[in-house]
Amino acid sequence: MSSWLDYTINGLIVGNVYALVAVGLALIFGVSRLINFAQGSIYLVGAYIGWVAVVQLHTPLPLTIIVVAAAAAVVGLVIERFGLRPLQNSVRIAPLLATIGISFVLDQLVMLTFSPNPRALPSQLPDVRFQLGGGTIGPLDLLIAGVGITSALLLFVFLRYSKLGWAVRAASQDRDAAMQMGVDVNRVNQAVFGIAAALGGVSGMLVGMYYNQIDTAMSLQATLKGVVAEVVGGAGNVPGAVIGSLLLGLVESYGVAVFGTSYRNLFAFLLLVVVLVLRPNGLFASARQAPPEPLTGTFIAPSRPVRIPRWALAVAAAIFAVLPFFPVSFYVLQTLINAWLLGMLALSLTLVAGTVGQVSLGHAALLAIGAYTSALLSLTLSVPVGLAVIGGGLMSAALGTLLISPSFRLRGHYVSIATLAIGEIVSLVILNWEGVTRGPIGISGIPPLSLFGYDLISPSSVYWFSFAVMVVLALLQGRLLTSHLGRSFRAIRDDDIAARAYGLSLNRYKSLAFIFGGFAAGVSGGIAAHLYSYINHETFNTQQSILALTVVILGGLGNVVGAILGSVALVGLPEVFRIAAEYRILIYGIVLLLLVRFRPQGLLGTI
Amino acid sequence: MAEQHYPMLSLRGLTRRFGGLTAVDAIDLDLARGELISIIGPNGAGKTTLFNLVTGLDRPDAGTVRFEGQDITGLSPERLAAEGIARTFQLGRVFGNLSVMDNVLIGAHTRLRAVKPAVPVIGPLLELGLALLRPSSVKAEEERLREEVKAILARFGERLLPRIDQPAYSLSYANRRRVEIARALALKPRLLLLDEPTAGMNPTETAEMQALVAELKAEGLTILLIEHKLEMVMRLSDRVIVMDEGKKIAEGPGEVVRTDPKVIEAYLGHGLSGAAEQESAA
Numbered sequence: 064m065s066s067w068l069d070y071t072i073n074g075l076i077v078g079n080v081y082a083l084v085a086v087g088l089a090l091i092f093g094v095s096r097l098i099n100f101a102q103g104s105i106y107l108v109g110a111y112i113g114w115v116a117v118v119q120l121h122t123p124l125p126l127t128i129i130v131v132a133a134a135a136a137v138v139g140l141v142i143e144r145f146g147l148r149p150l151q152n153s154v155r156i157a158p159l160l161a162t163i164g165i166s167f168v169l170d171q172l173v174m175l176t177f178s179p180n181p182r183a184l185p186s187q188l189p190d191v192r193f194q195l196g197g198g199t200i201g202p203l204d205l206l207i208a209g210v211g212i213t214s215a216l217l218l219f220v221f222l223r224y225s226k227l228g229w230a231v232r233a234a235s236q237d238r239d240a241a242m243q244m245g246v247d248v249n250r251v252n253q254a255v256f257g258i259a260a261a262l263g264g265v266s267g268m269l270v271g272m273y274y275n276q277i278d279t280a281m282s283l284q285a286t287l288k289g290v291v292a293e294v295v296g297g298a299g300n301v302p303g304a305v306i307g308s309l310l311l312g313l314v315e316s317y318g319v320a321v322f323g324t325s326y327r328n329l330f331a332f333l334l335l336v337v338v339l340v341l342r343p344n345g346l347f348a349s350a351r352q353a354p355p356e357p358l359t360g361t362f363i364a365p366s367r368p369v370r371i372p373r374w375a376l377a378v379a380a381a382i383f384a385v386l387p388f389f390p391v392s393f394y395v396l397q398t399l400i401n402a403w404l405l406g407m408l409a410l411s412l413t414l415v416a417g418t419v420g421q422v423s424l425g426h427a428a429l430l431a432i433g434a435y436t437s438a439l440l441s442l443t444l445s446v447p448v449g450l451a452v453i454g455g456g457l458m459s460a461a462l463g464t465l466l467i468s469p470s471f472r473l474r475g476h477y478v479s480i481a482t483l484a485i486g487e488i489v490s491l492v493i494l495n496w497e498g499v500t501r502g503p504i505g506i507s508g509i510p511p512l513s514l515f516g517y518d519l520i521s522p523s524s525v526y527w528f529s530f531a532v533m534v535v536l537a538l539l540q541g542r543l544l545t546s547h548l549g550r551s552f553r554a555i556r557d558d559d560i561a562a563r564a565y566g567l568s569l570n571r572y573k574s575l576a577f578i579f580g581g582f583a584a585g586v587s588g589g590i591a592a593h594l595y596s597y598i599n600h601e602t603f604n605t606q607q608s609i610l611a612l613t614v615v616i617l618g619g620l621g622n623v624v625g626a627i628l629g630s631v632a633l634v635g636l637p638e639v640f641r642i643a644a645e646y647r648i649l650i651y652g653i654v655l656l657l658l659v660r661f662r663p664q665g666l667l668g669t670i
Numbered sequence: 671m672a673e674q675h676y677p678m679l680s681l682r683g684l685t686r687r688f689g690g691l692t693a694v695d696a697i698d699l700d701l702a703r704g705e706l707i708s709i710i711g712p713n714g715a716g717k718t719t720l721f722n723l724v725t726g727l728d729r730p731d732a733g734t735v736r737f738e739g740q741d742i743t744g745l746s747p748e749r750l751a752a753e754g755i756a757r758t759f760q761l762g763r764v765f766g767n768l769s770v771m772d773n774v775l776i777g778a779h780t781r782l783r784a785v786k787p788a789v790p791v792i793g794p795l796l797e798l799g800l801a802l803l804r805p806s807s808v809k810a811e812e813e814r815l816r817e818e819v820k821a822i823l824a825r826f827g828e829r830l831l832p833r834i835d836q837p838a839y840s841l842s843y844a845n846r847r848r849v850e851i852a853r854a855l856a857l858k859p860r861l862l863l864l865d866e867p868t869a870g871m872n873p874t875e876t877a878e879m880q881a882l883v884a885e886l887k888a889e890g891l892t893i894l895l896i897e898h899k900l901e902m903v904m905r906l907s908d909r910v911i912v913m914d915e916g917k918k919i920a921e922g923p924g925e926v927v928r929t930d931p932k933v934i935e936a937y938l939g940h941g942l943s944g945a946a947e948q949e950s951a952a
């Protein structure tokens with residue numbers, strides 16, 4: 064029985080750490096209705112600053128905590144001032160995309176500075192354990208609990224008794240009314256970003272000490288956990304975030320106790336999906352409330368799409384089609400094959416995120432479903448590869464839509480969280496469902512692409528195949544957009560309430576968009592599996608989801624030609640300029656930020 | 671037919687609370703076929719909330735909504751649109767990135783038949799297939815609706831027709847309001863709810879809108895109108911209902927209601943707001 068107490072203590076300690084992240088998220092959401100996807104990156108920065116302080120500067124523990132809190136707060140202030148304040152009057156999608164971009168830039172900067180290899184972060188505390196009832200507790204546990212409780216008290220005093228704290232509370236209750244009463248919203252934003260960042264940074268440092276290890280993968284995990292805790296507690300609800308965090312820590316700890324470590328994250332995300340479906344306003348939300356009538360069409364930037372004449376598109380397609388007849392290098396073909404595969408994913412995402420307004424951050428999961436289905440169909444059932452790829456597309460359409468359907472009644476930022484979590488669930492299921500997916504070993508020996516019995520081995524045949532598939536998908540999508548479904552999708556994106564009032568069922572049309580888009584993404588994943596011949600649960604990761612999102616924004620939301628142009632640009636330009644692989648994601652993040660700030664409609668405009 | 675005995679719309683004890691505030695408080699209302707009733711009242715009286723309850727965008731805490739004798743309380747807005755209830759929104763909710771044509775075509779969505787076969791389970795997949803394949807029946811239906819949209823837009827003179835392919839966000843405020851009404855008409859509604867259709871319009875535009883509503887009434891459409899401009903209310907309404915703090919405080923012909931001391935007090939009690947303000951501005 065004693066171990067149960069250990070698991071409880073462990074759950075509460077980990078919950079305390081999550082609380083430090085979640086409280087920051089809740090403060091920010093409260094005043095700016097924004098889910099700060101960069102919160103995990105600040106946590107990461109905190110951990111590495113802690114490492115520098117402890118290992119290189121040999122600071123004593125209290126000073127380490129102060130240094131980390133101060134440095135992280137500065138990062139938070141910079142994000143607020145230069146990343147988000149310029150977007151104050153832009154459309155709602157802009158700050159969401161900006162925090163995603165900032166997160167990628169920060170993570171990459173940390174990775175480039177400190178290398179992706181894990182590092183040890185010593186805790187500077189004596190390594191003893193005290194007996195407590197039937198379990199044990201160490202000094203670090205006490206430190207984490209102490210920091211958690213102290214921060215909560217400080218925050219309470221700040222919010223309750225200081226003038227700025229009063230302004231924060233006023234702004235989070237009714238921003239417009241607070242502004243009319245003379246509350247300086249910029250100062251309030253600064254305050255919450257500074258506090259949130261300080262708490263997040265300290266939290267990252269403590270976790271690093273707790274596991275005696277830090278690495279750059281911590282960032283996304285922290286964002287996800289913090290968001291889960293915050294949503295469970297009710298977005299914007301600070302005490303709710305604390306309770307949600309402790310609950311999440313306990314659920315994970317008991318889950319690990321019963322099922323083993325590899326299930327830890329699965330429990331977190333299942334908890335999120337269950338809460339989003341059953342109580343989308345959190346466990347502690349007050350009575351149901353319809354959102355007050357907002358101004359219309361403010362989610363994406365209005366724009367006039369650039370009209371490209373059909374003959375020009377036909378000429379461009381013809382040039383790409385005859386390219387392999389010319390003496391181009393294998394390297395060029397290979398690059399373009401990657402662009403066409405990314406193009407299919409971008410077509411899918413531009414439909415879902417651009418045309419229907421569901422900004423999916425887990426789109427790589429659709430690739431994975433398509434890839435695994437196609438690989439397994441051809442390997443275990445000996446289905447011809449051409450059919451297997453189509454099977455991958457269909458499975459992705461069906462399963463992807465089914466998995467995403469709980470998020471159909473969510474809006475804006477919540478959709479992004481839900482899709483991010485669902486994407487993680489898919490990769491965790493792939494990792495753990497060894498009977499079918501072969502778990503961490505992955506699937507090797509996947510047969511090469513073949514069509515009607517002919518293997519497509521030569522680079523030009525693979526090139527033609529992937530190009531042709533992408534063109535067909537693009538033509539179909541173009542046709543879809545000019546049908547009544549195209550206008551229905553766009554109407555739902557622009558104003559889902561008005562759309563419902565005119566008889567458009569959100570479930571029906573979001574499903575159709577995900578079915579169509581899921582097919583394209585699944586086919587892309589299927590083809591990729593046969594090209595790579597080996598896949599595992601990490602082949603299709605969040606970085607690809609973000610890359611696809613950047614492509615979609617670059618090309619113009621919902622813009623079919625834009626998605627392809629964006630893919631060629633983002634795959635091709637780094638090759639042209641011979642940019643080293645490790646800098647590419649940094650550049651994608653910067654491109655995303657610049658686009659959101661200076662050309663939100665992308666190159667060819669929103670459709 | 672038995673149907674004839676029922677009023678078009680009938681509300682009984684309709685109530686909606688937000689926390690401690692009762693936004694709509696036990697409202698009863700009967701609206702006969704072809705009748706036009708105006709709902710007036712100071713800001714925050716609960717008029718828009720009442721519309722939300724009737725159109726399914728919000729659910730009442732108590733009370734019932736009947737439409738042609740059927741209980742429709744708590745049905746989804748999609749269902750109610752299909753039943754023939756159309757509305758416009760106070761703040762103007764056009765689809766900003768859709769063209770005028772597409773905005774109004776969305777209004778006709780519930781009337782799509784060829785492309786939306788009423789088949790259970792696989793219906794949506796058929797719809798996707800038909801949208802991509804576009805057999806002649808689907809093309810013909812789309813063509814017919816487009817012609818209809820042009821006819822509806824022609825009712826607004828030269829205001830909208832020349833801008834038919836422009837995105838709605840590029841229109842003037844008044845034109846966006848017109849697009850909303852055109853969209854509602856494209857549904858071929860049996861009951862039309864207009865939430866302050868002339869808000870923010872100048873006197874000429876208001877007069878045009880008033881003429882249009884009078885025309886719709888003359889054509890036999892049943893209309894529930896929220897309006898602050900009393901001049902217009904007096905001319906158009908068969909009956910006027912006055913709301914204040916969620917309650918119905920007066921009901922009757924315009925002239926009678928206008929001189930009702932309770933009504934005058936409600937407006938004065940709220941200072942120079944709502945109708946009083948609009949009146950003095952006009």
Ligand SMILES: Nc1ncnc2c1ncn2[C@@H]1O[C@H](COP(=O)(O)OP(=O)(O)OP(=O)(O)O)[C@@H](O)[C@H]1O
Nearest residue numbers: 352353354355688693712713714715716717718719
């Ligand atoms: N979603 C909501 N949550 C909380 N309170 C609400 C909500 N919607 C409306 N209210 C409140 O209900 C009351 C009635 O609002 P409603 O919008 O129905 O008034 P109205 O009569 O339409 O006013 P106006 O003439 O200004 O349009 C107001 O006090 C408003 O603040």
Ligand SMILES: [Mg+2]
Nearest residue numbers: 717718719760
């Ligand atoms: Mg109103």
